[in-house]
Amino acid sequence: MMYWLSVLIFLPLSGALLIVLAWHNNVVMARRAALLFSAAELLIALGLWWFANPGSDGYMYIVRASWIPSMGIQFLLGMDGLSLLLVLLTALLIPIAILVSWHSIKLHWPVFAALLLATEAGIMGVFLALDLILFYVFWELMLVPMYFLIGIWGHERRLYAAYKFFLFTLTGSLLMLVSILGLYFIHGEQTGTYTFDYFALLHTDLPDNTGMWLMLGFFAAFAVKIPVFPVHSWLPDAHTEAPTAGSIILAGLLLKTGAYGLLRFCLPLFPEDSLEFAPFAMALGVVGILYGAFLALVQEDLKRLIAYSSISHLGFVVLGIYAWNQESLHGAMILILAHGITTSAMFAIVGMLEERSHTRLLSRMGGLLLPMPRLGTMLLLFTLSAMGMPGLANFVGEFLVLAGVYQISASFAIAGAMGIVAGAIYLLWMYQRAMLGEVNESPAWRDLDLRELSVLAILTILVLWLGLYPAPFLDYLQNPTDTIIELNTVVITGTEDASH
Amino acid sequence: MIPLSHSLIIAALLFTLGLLIIMLRRELLFILMGLEVMFNGAALTAIAAGQYWTNADGQVLTIFLTVVTAAELAIALILVWLVFERLNTTRADNLKLLKDNIDRGPP
Amino acid sequence: MNQLLWLIPGAPILSALIIVLLGGFLRYRHIAVLASCAAAAAFLTVLLAWLNGAANAQPLQQTVYTWVAVGDWRPTVGLMLDRISLVMVSVVSGVGLLIHLYSIAFMAKDNDYRRYYFFLNLFLGGMLLLVLADNLLLLYLGWELVGLCSFALIGFWYRDPVRASAGRKAFITTRIGDLSLALGIFLLFSQFNTLSLPVLFDAISEQWQPNSQLAAITAFMIFAGAVGKSAQIPLQVWLPDAMAGPSPVSALIHAATMVTAGVYLIARMHPLFELTPLVQWTVAAIGAVTILYGASSALAQNDLKRVLAYSTISQIGYMFLALGCGAYAFALFHLVTHAFFKSLLFLTAGAIIQANNHEHDIHRLGSHGGHSLLMHGCFLVGAASLAGIPVITAGFYSKEAILTTVWPASTGQLLWVIAALGTLVTSIYIFRTYFLLFQNSQKAVSISPVNRMMVWPLFILALLSITAGFVEFPAGWPGPQLWSTWLENEFGTATHPPLATVYVLQLIASLLPLLGAGIAFLLVRREKTGYRLPLSDFLRDGWKFDATYKIVLVGGYFRLAHFFKLIESLLIDAMLHKMTRGYKVFATYCRTGFEYGVLNRGLNGLLSGLRFGHAQLSTAQNGLLNRYALMICAGAVFLLGYWLW
Amino acid sequence: MYEIIFYLTAAVTVLAAGSILIVRNPIHAALYLVIALLALALLFFLLGAPLLAALQVMIYAGAIMVLFLFLIMVMNLRPTQEQLPFLSAGWKVPAFLALILWLELLVLFFGLLPEPADETITVIEPKVVGESLFGPYLLVVEAAAILLLAALIAVLYLSRKKRL
Structure with a gap:
C-alpha cells in the first residue's frame, strides 16, 4: 500500500520522459498520453483517499528508504490529511490544466506536456516529502519546469516575468536551504545523529536567537511563494505572462506549497519563534488582503486582476495560519483548497476568453453574457465563490479563518472582513465590465464547447461540494490541526512553567 | 645451445631496423612494414623469454600480439587506402594537416 | 411534519437546480409551471404545517445534515419553525407563489426567462432558508443568497449598463451591512462557541448582564447588518436603484420579503436587543428618521416605481420603529400587511408600466389615460392600505398598533410625532401618485387587456390588503387581538399608554391619512399648472445621499486604489528596477574598469608571451610522420639512457 | 648444427x-x-x-x-621516386x-x-599453450575477440562510401 506514495511522484516523471522520448513530434499522442498519465495519477490519489481513514492518528501512509545515508538523507514520504487533500488538488488540477491547453498551446505540445508532468511530480514531492533535503529537492524541481512553462509559452513579456519569478523564488528557497542546514547541524551537534528526518528534527532545542533566524529563513521561502505582501511583486507578472495552464498551476498549486510549507515546517519546527512572530505575520496577512483587494480594483488586465485577488485571498490563509487555533487553521486549510479550485477555474475562463478574442483587457470586453451565457454563468459562479458567497467553497474557509482570528484579535478580524467587502467590490466591478452592458467588439464569440464545459463543470461540482458539505474534508484536517494546536499549547504551558 | 641473449640481440636488431624504416622511409606502406618488423622483434623477445623460462605465457603473449597486430593493420591499411583515395598520395610528408600554423592563430 | 421541513426551502432550490441544469430542454411554459409548482409546494408545506398545529405546538425542528465540522463545533443545516418563522414563512411562500403566478404572464415575452426563473426560485429558497435557519451560519447563508439573487435580478436586463450597475450597487451596499452582521456573528461565536439560535439565546440571557458593553456591540453589529438589508439610513441608497429589475422582482424582493429580512433578524435576535436599551433606541431613531426620509423623498418622485421604492424604505422605517420600541409582534404585523399592499402596488404598477411600453413617468402615464378599471381599483386599494385609511384597510390596523406602542417608549412622544407626520406625508405622496395616474382614466377604456394570469394574484392581494388587518384590532377596540396574543409567548406583551391617551392618539392618527388625501388632491391640481414642491430636487435625489456617497466614498475608494497602484509601481516595481539598474551600472564599471583595465591587459601580456613560445615550439609540430617517429625514438633513447645510468 | x-x-x-x-x-x-x-x-x-x-x-x-x-x-x-635513405642528407641522425x-x-x-x-x-607443446589460453587467459581471449570484432566493424565502417 505504502509504495503508492512513490508512484505518485515517479509516475508523472516517467510519463514526462516517455512523452519526450516516444512522441516528441506527435502532438496527438502526446496530448493523450499526458492526459492519461495525469488521469492515472488522479486515480491513484483518489484510491489513497478512499482507503485513508480520516480518524487515524498522524500519518496515514509513510514511505521510508535510505538515500544518502552518509549524510543522513532519506527518501522519506508521508501523507496525513493535509497532504492528502493537497495531493488530491494537485492530481485534479493537472489534468484540468492539460485539458485547458488542448488547443490553445500551439508550439511543442509534447515538451509542454512533459514539463507539466514534471511540475506535477515536483509538487507532489513537495506535498509528500518529510525529509528536509528531499523537500528542498522537490521544491526546486517544481521551479525549473515552471520557469520554462512561463518562459516559452508565455505572452509578450514572458522572459521578464520568468526571470522575476525565478529570481524571487530562488532567493527565498536559498534562504530556506541555509536554514535547513543550520537546523541540521544544530540538531546533529546536540544529539550526535546528523539527519534531515522531519520527525527527528521536530524536537530540536534551539538556542535563543538562532531559532528565530532559522524560522525566518523558512518563512522567507514560503512567504515568497504564497506570496506575502512585500514580496508579492513577481506574482502579477508571472500570472499575467504565463500560459493558461501555467497560471492554473501557479495559482492553484504553487502558491499552496508556500502555505503548506508554513503549516508543515515553519510552525511545527519552530513553535516558540513562530508564536512570537505570529502578530507580524498576521499583520502582513491583513496588509496583503487589503492591498491585493485595492490593487485588483484598478487593473485593466483580467489575469492581473485575478493575480492580485490571489494575493488578497492568500492573505487570509496567512492570517488563519498564524491565528493558530482550531477554527482558523481549519479555515486556512479549506481556503487553500477553495482558492485553488476557484482561481484555477477563473484563470481557465480567462484563458478561454483569450483564446476567442486574443485579449485580456477588460476595456475591450463587455456584454459577453449575451453571446456566451454558459461562460458568463460559470464566471459568475466562480466570481461569487471568490468573493465569499456562502454555500460556495471560499466562504467556508474565510468564515472559519475570521471566526478563529476574531478570538485572537478583533481588529485583525475586522480588517480581514473588510477585505471581503473589498473583494465584492472589485470582483463585481470586474464581472460587470466583462460580462454585462452592451457587446463592445464582436470577434466570433462562441460559447463553451463540451471540453471546456466539462472542465468547468468538474470545478463547479467541487466548489459546491466544498461550500455545501465541507464536513468530509474538514474531518481529514482534524488531525493535522490538532497536531499544530498542540504545539501552541505546549509553548504556552512551557512558558508558564518557566515563569513559575 | 642458443643463449637467451642471442635471441634478444636478434630481436633488438629487428626492432631497430623496423624503427629505422619508420624514421627514414616516407612511403606509408613502408612505414607499416617497418611497424610489422618492430612487432615481430617484440614477438621474438616474448617467445625467447618464454622458452627460457619454459613457460607458455610467452607464446600466449605472442598470440595476443598477433591479434592486436592484425586489428591494427586492418585499420591502418584501410586508412591508408582512404588517404590515397582522398589526397591521392601515400607520401607521409604530404600528410601535414596536423601541422600547427602560427599565422592562423589559435582557433 | 418535522421530516417535511426541508421541503419548504428545498422545493424551490431543487426546482432552480433543475432549471439551470435541464432548462435548455424545456420551453417557457414548462419552466414557468415548474417554478410555480415549486413555490406552490413550499406554500402547501407551510399550510400543512399550519394544519398540523405548528401555530400552537413546540417549534418544529429538522437537521438535514452536518455542514461544517471543526473540532466540537458542528454547525448543521438545521431548520427550525417556531411562530416567528411561521409568520415569515407563510408570507414569503404565499406572496412568492402569487408573484410566481403573476410572472408567468409578465415574463412571457422575455427571452431570458430561464435565468429569471432560476434566480426567482433560488431567491425563494434562500429567503425561506434564512427564516427557517436554526443557526446563524445558515441564516447568513440565506442572507447572502437572497442578496445574490437580488443582485442578479436587479441587473436582469444587464445590457443596460445603468441596470447592471444598480445590481452591483445593491450587492455591495448590502455587503457592507453583511460585514457588520458577520462580525457580530464572530463575536457571538468567540463568546459562546456556538451559533445555534436556541442555545445562543439561553447563553445570552444567562451570561450577559443587561446593558453590558459586549451585548451592546454585538447588538449594534447585527443591527447594522439589518440596516443594510432593509435599506435604512444610511445604507438605503441601493433600494431606489433596485427598481431597475422587473416589477415582480421589485414586488417580491424589494418590497415584500428580502428587505424585511432585517426586521426578521432583529425580531429573531430580540433577547439580545432587549439587553441593550441604547441600541434599541438607536433602532427606533433610525427607523423614525428613515420614515421621514423615505416619505419626503417619495413625495418628489416622478418615476412610479421609485415612489414605491421610497415608500418601502419609509414603511420599513415603521417596522424598525416598532422593533426599537419593543413591539416586535407589531413590527411583524406591519411586515405582513406591508407585504400584501406593497406587492399589490408593485404588481399593479408593473402591469401598468408594461401596458404602456415601459413608461415609468407618472405624469406621462397619467396623460396617456388608458388604464383599465381593474388597475384603477387595485391601485386604489393598495394606496388606501398604504396610507392607512381608517377601519377599512389592513394598513391602518398595523400602523395604528405601532403608533400606539411607540408613545410610552423613551422619547416616545417625539418618535410618535415623527411617525404621525410620516403617516401624513405617506398619504400625500401615494394619493398624489394615484391622482396623477388616474386623473384621465374615465376618458378611455382599457387599451391593452390584462392577462388573466396576472389578475388573480392581484385580486388575492387586494383582498388581503383589506382583510389582513382584522386579526388585530387596536388597543381599546372591541375587536379580537389574535395576533398579539398568539405571539405573546415569543415576545411578551407590548405596553400601551392609558386608554384615554390611546383614543386621542388614534383619532389624530386616523384623521391624518384623510387629510393627506385631501392635500394630495390640491397638490395635484396645482402641479398640473406647473407648481413644484419646495426642495423638490433635493428630495427627488433622496436627500443627495447618492451624490455624496459617490463623491466621498466611491471616489475616495477609487482614489485610494489608484494611490496603492502608484505605490506599487513607484515603490516596489521601481525599486526593483533601480536595483536592476544599479546592478547594471556596477556590471558596466566592472567591464570597463576592471575587466578591460586590469584583467585584459594582464591577459594580453600573458597571451603574447604564450604566442611567442608557441611560435618557437610549433616548429616541432611540422606534421611530418618521420620526425614524430624520430622524436619518439629520441625519447626512448633518453629514457633508456636514464635508467641505465 | x-x-x-x-x-x-x-x-x-x-x-x-x-x-x-x-x-x-x-x-x-x-x-x-x-x-x-x-x-x-x-x-x-x-x-x-x-x-x-x-x-x-x-x-x-x-x-x-x-x-x-x-x-x-x-x-x-x-x-618509389623518393631519395633513398643512404643517399639523402637526413640519414645520419x-x-x-x-x-x-x-x-x-x-x-x-x-x-x-x-x-x-x-x-x-x-619444446612447449601447443596443448600447453591452449590450456593456458583457455584457462587463466580466458578473459583476455574474449577481450581479443571483441577487439577483432571492433576492428572488423571499424574497417567496414571506414570502407563505406557514404558514412554517417
Whole structure:
C-alpha cells in the first residue's frame, strides 16, 4: 500500500520522459498520453483517499528508504490529511490544466506536456516529502519546469516575468536551504545523529536567537511563494505572462506549497519563534488582503486582476495560519483548497476568453453574457465563490479563518472582513465590465464547447461540494490541526512553567 | 645451445631496423612494414623469454600480439587506402594537416 | 411534519437546480409551471404545517445534515419553525407563489426567462432558508443568497449598463451591512462557541448582564447588518436603484420579503436587543428618521416605481420603529400587511408600466389615460392600505398598533410625532401618485387587456390588503387581538399608554391619512399648472445621499486604489528596477574598469608571451610522420639512457 | 648444427628486414618482409614454439602479406621516386640513434641476464599453450575477440562510401 506514495511522484516523471522520448513530434499522442498519465495519477490519489481513514492518528501512509545515508538523507514520504487533500488538488488540477491547453498551446505540445508532468511530480514531492533535503529537492524541481512553462509559452513579456519569478523564488528557497542546514547541524551537534528526518528534527532545542533566524529563513521561502505582501511583486507578472495552464498551476498549486510549507515546517519546527512572530505575520496577512483587494480594483488586465485577488485571498490563509487555533487553521486549510479550485477555474475562463478574442483587457470586453451565457454563468459562479458567497467553497474557509482570528484579535478580524467587502467590490466591478452592458467588439464569440464545459463543470461540482458539505474534508484536517494546536499549547504551558 | 641473449640481440636488431624504416622511409606502406618488423622483434623477445623460462605465457603473449597486430593493420591499411583515395598520395610528408600554423592563430 | 421541513426551502432550490441544469430542454411554459409548482409546494408545506398545529405546538425542528465540522463545533443545516418563522414563512411562500403566478404572464415575452426563473426560485429558497435557519451560519447563508439573487435580478436586463450597475450597487451596499452582521456573528461565536439560535439565546440571557458593553456591540453589529438589508439610513441608497429589475422582482424582493429580512433578524435576535436599551433606541431613531426620509423623498418622485421604492424604505422605517420600541409582534404585523399592499402596488404598477411600453413617468402615464378599471381599483386599494385609511384597510390596523406602542417608549412622544407626520406625508405622496395616474382614466377604456394570469394574484392581494388587518384590532377596540396574543409567548406583551391617551392618539392618527388625501388632491391640481414642491430636487435625489456617497466614498475608494497602484509601481516595481539598474551600472564599471583595465591587459601580456613560445615550439609540430617517429625514438633513447645510468 | 641453422636463419631475418630499408619497389619490399617473417617463423620453431611458428606462417606470411600486396596492387604503386635513405642528407641522425639504441639493448642484455641454467631446448607443446589460453587467459581471449570484432566493424565502417 505504502509504495503508492512513490508512484505518485515517479509516475508523472516517467510519463514526462516517455512523452519526450516516444512522441516528441506527435502532438496527438502526446496530448493523450499526458492526459492519461495525469488521469492515472488522479486515480491513484483518489484510491489513497478512499482507503485513508480520516480518524487515524498522524500519518496515514509513510514511505521510508535510505538515500544518502552518509549524510543522513532519506527518501522519506508521508501523507496525513493535509497532504492528502493537497495531493488530491494537485492530481485534479493537472489534468484540468492539460485539458485547458488542448488547443490553445500551439508550439511543442509534447515538451509542454512533459514539463507539466514534471511540475506535477515536483509538487507532489513537495506535498509528500518529510525529509528536509528531499523537500528542498522537490521544491526546486517544481521551479525549473515552471520557469520554462512561463518562459516559452508565455505572452509578450514572458522572459521578464520568468526571470522575476525565478529570481524571487530562488532567493527565498536559498534562504530556506541555509536554514535547513543550520537546523541540521544544530540538531546533529546536540544529539550526535546528523539527519534531515522531519520527525527527528521536530524536537530540536534551539538556542535563543538562532531559532528565530532559522524560522525566518523558512518563512522567507514560503512567504515568497504564497506570496506575502512585500514580496508579492513577481506574482502579477508571472500570472499575467504565463500560459493558461501555467497560471492554473501557479495559482492553484504553487502558491499552496508556500502555505503548506508554513503549516508543515515553519510552525511545527519552530513553535516558540513562530508564536512570537505570529502578530507580524498576521499583520502582513491583513496588509496583503487589503492591498491585493485595492490593487485588483484598478487593473485593466483580467489575469492581473485575478493575480492580485490571489494575493488578497492568500492573505487570509496567512492570517488563519498564524491565528493558530482550531477554527482558523481549519479555515486556512479549506481556503487553500477553495482558492485553488476557484482561481484555477477563473484563470481557465480567462484563458478561454483569450483564446476567442486574443485579449485580456477588460476595456475591450463587455456584454459577453449575451453571446456566451454558459461562460458568463460559470464566471459568475466562480466570481461569487471568490468573493465569499456562502454555500460556495471560499466562504467556508474565510468564515472559519475570521471566526478563529476574531478570538485572537478583533481588529485583525475586522480588517480581514473588510477585505471581503473589498473583494465584492472589485470582483463585481470586474464581472460587470466583462460580462454585462452592451457587446463592445464582436470577434466570433462562441460559447463553451463540451471540453471546456466539462472542465468547468468538474470545478463547479467541487466548489459546491466544498461550500455545501465541507464536513468530509474538514474531518481529514482534524488531525493535522490538532497536531499544530498542540504545539501552541505546549509553548504556552512551557512558558508558564518557566515563569513559575 | 642458443643463449637467451642471442635471441634478444636478434630481436633488438629487428626492432631497430623496423624503427629505422619508420624514421627514414616516407612511403606509408613502408612505414607499416617497418611497424610489422618492430612487432615481430617484440614477438621474438616474448617467445625467447618464454622458452627460457619454459613457460607458455610467452607464446600466449605472442598470440595476443598477433591479434592486436592484425586489428591494427586492418585499420591502418584501410586508412591508408582512404588517404590515397582522398589526397591521392601515400607520401607521409604530404600528410601535414596536423601541422600547427602560427599565422592562423589559435582557433 | 418535522421530516417535511426541508421541503419548504428545498422545493424551490431543487426546482432552480433543475432549471439551470435541464432548462435548455424545456420551453417557457414548462419552466414557468415548474417554478410555480415549486413555490406552490413550499406554500402547501407551510399550510400543512399550519394544519398540523405548528401555530400552537413546540417549534418544529429538522437537521438535514452536518455542514461544517471543526473540532466540537458542528454547525448543521438545521431548520427550525417556531411562530416567528411561521409568520415569515407563510408570507414569503404565499406572496412568492402569487408573484410566481403573476410572472408567468409578465415574463412571457422575455427571452431570458430561464435565468429569471432560476434566480426567482433560488431567491425563494434562500429567503425561506434564512427564516427557517436554526443557526446563524445558515441564516447568513440565506442572507447572502437572497442578496445574490437580488443582485442578479436587479441587473436582469444587464445590457443596460445603468441596470447592471444598480445590481452591483445593491450587492455591495448590502455587503457592507453583511460585514457588520458577520462580525457580530464572530463575536457571538468567540463568546459562546456556538451559533445555534436556541442555545445562543439561553447563553445570552444567562451570561450577559443587561446593558453590558459586549451585548451592546454585538447588538449594534447585527443591527447594522439589518440596516443594510432593509435599506435604512444610511445604507438605503441601493433600494431606489433596485427598481431597475422587473416589477415582480421589485414586488417580491424589494418590497415584500428580502428587505424585511432585517426586521426578521432583529425580531429573531430580540433577547439580545432587549439587553441593550441604547441600541434599541438607536433602532427606533433610525427607523423614525428613515420614515421621514423615505416619505419626503417619495413625495418628489416622478418615476412610479421609485415612489414605491421610497415608500418601502419609509414603511420599513415603521417596522424598525416598532422593533426599537419593543413591539416586535407589531413590527411583524406591519411586515405582513406591508407585504400584501406593497406587492399589490408593485404588481399593479408593473402591469401598468408594461401596458404602456415601459413608461415609468407618472405624469406621462397619467396623460396617456388608458388604464383599465381593474388597475384603477387595485391601485386604489393598495394606496388606501398604504396610507392607512381608517377601519377599512389592513394598513391602518398595523400602523395604528405601532403608533400606539411607540408613545410610552423613551422619547416616545417625539418618535410618535415623527411617525404621525410620516403617516401624513405617506398619504400625500401615494394619493398624489394615484391622482396623477388616474386623473384621465374615465376618458378611455382599457387599451391593452390584462392577462388573466396576472389578475388573480392581484385580486388575492387586494383582498388581503383589506382583510389582513382584522386579526388585530387596536388597543381599546372591541375587536379580537389574535395576533398579539398568539405571539405573546415569543415576545411578551407590548405596553400601551392609558386608554384615554390611546383614543386621542388614534383619532389624530386616523384623521391624518384623510387629510393627506385631501392635500394630495390640491397638490395635484396645482402641479398640473406647473407648481413644484419646495426642495423638490433635493428630495427627488433622496436627500443627495447618492451624490455624496459617490463623491466621498466611491471616489475616495477609487482614489485610494489608484494611490496603492502608484505605490506599487513607484515603490516596489521601481525599486526593483533601480536595483536592476544599479546592478547594471556596477556590471558596466566592472567591464570597463576592471575587466578591460586590469584583467585584459594582464591577459594580453600573458597571451603574447604564450604566442611567442608557441611560435618557437610549433616548429616541432611540422606534421611530418618521420620526425614524430624520430622524436619518439629520441625519447626512448633518453629514457633508456636514464635508467641505465 | 642446431646453432648454425639458428644463426643463419637469424642472419636471413635481419638481412631481409634491412633490405626493406633500402629497396625502392614496394613489391620487393613486401617480398623481403615475407622472407623476414618466414625466417622468423623458423626461429620460433628453433626456439621450441611450434605452434607459434605455424601461426606466424599462416597469419603474417599468409594473411597480412596478402593485405599488403592487395593494397599495393589496388593503389597501383610504382617503384618509389623518393631519395633513398643512404643517399639523402637526413640519414645520419636516424642511423646514429638506431645504433645507440641497439647498443643500449646489447648492454642491457649482457649486463642483466644470468646465464641460462638449462642448456637443452624445451619444446612447449601447443596443448600447453591452449590450456593456458583457455584457462587463466580466458578473459583476455574474449577481450581479443571483441577487439577483432571492433576492428572488423571499424574497417567496414571506414570502407563505406557514404558514412554517417
